[in-house]
Amino acid sequence: MAKDKTGRLHVTVKTGGKRKLSSKLWLERQLNDPYVARAKREGFRSRAAFKLMEIDDKYRLLKPGLSVVDLGAAPGGWSQIAAKRVQAVEGKGKVVAVDLLEMPEIAGVTFAQLDFLADDAPEKLVAMLGGRADVVMSDMAANTTGHRKTDQLRIIGLVEAAALFATEVLNPGGTFLAKVFQSGADAELLAQLKRDFAAVKHVKPASSRQDSSERYVLATGFRGGALR
Known part of the structure; x- marks a missing residue:
C-alpha cells in the first residue's frame, strides 16, 4: 500500500491465480475510488448516485411531486436519489x-422487472405510475465487445431506444437524461432529440471517473403528446 499524488493511500491488488489483469485493474479502481467508499458510508447502492445528485443539483430535474422512470435501474443508486428528491416516501x-x-426493494420505489423495449412496456409503465412520467432517466451501458465501432453502435442504439421510450411516456415539458460515451450522442440522435425537446445539452458530472469517456445527454422541455 502506497500513497498517490494526492497523499491518499493507494491499494494495490496482486495478480495471481485465476484473476485476469482486467479484473485486477477493476478491483484496484474500486478500492481506491473515494466515491465508492462514500457510497458505502452514506448507504447508496452505487457510486452512480453521486452523478445524479450533481446533475440534479445543477439543473433541478427532480422536484417534489414529480413522476420518474429509471431505466436499467439495478442496483438502484439513481432510484434512491430520485425517490428522496421527489419525496416518494412521503x-x-x-x-x-x-x-x-432483480433489484432489492427501495423505499418509495416501485420496481418492474421487464424489458423496456417490449411493445407493451410504455403502457405498463404509464399504468404503474397512474399517468405519464415527468422524467425518464437512464444510466444504462450496453455490453461491450472490445471492438470500438461495434461498442459505439451498441451504446448509441441503447440510448436511441431509451429516447424513443421517453417520447412514448413523458408528459409535455418532461425531461430525458441518459448516459452516452466518447463524443456524446451522435448527430442523428441529437437532431431527433432537438426536434422532440426544447433544449438538449451534454453534461459530465465531476464524480464521473477522470479516465472515463462517459457523459450524459440531457433533454428538457418535451414537446410531445399522446401514447403511440
Missing part, C-alpha cells in the same frame, strides 16, 4: 425502476 412523487435483473 407520497408526493412516484418512482418506477425498470430492469431485466
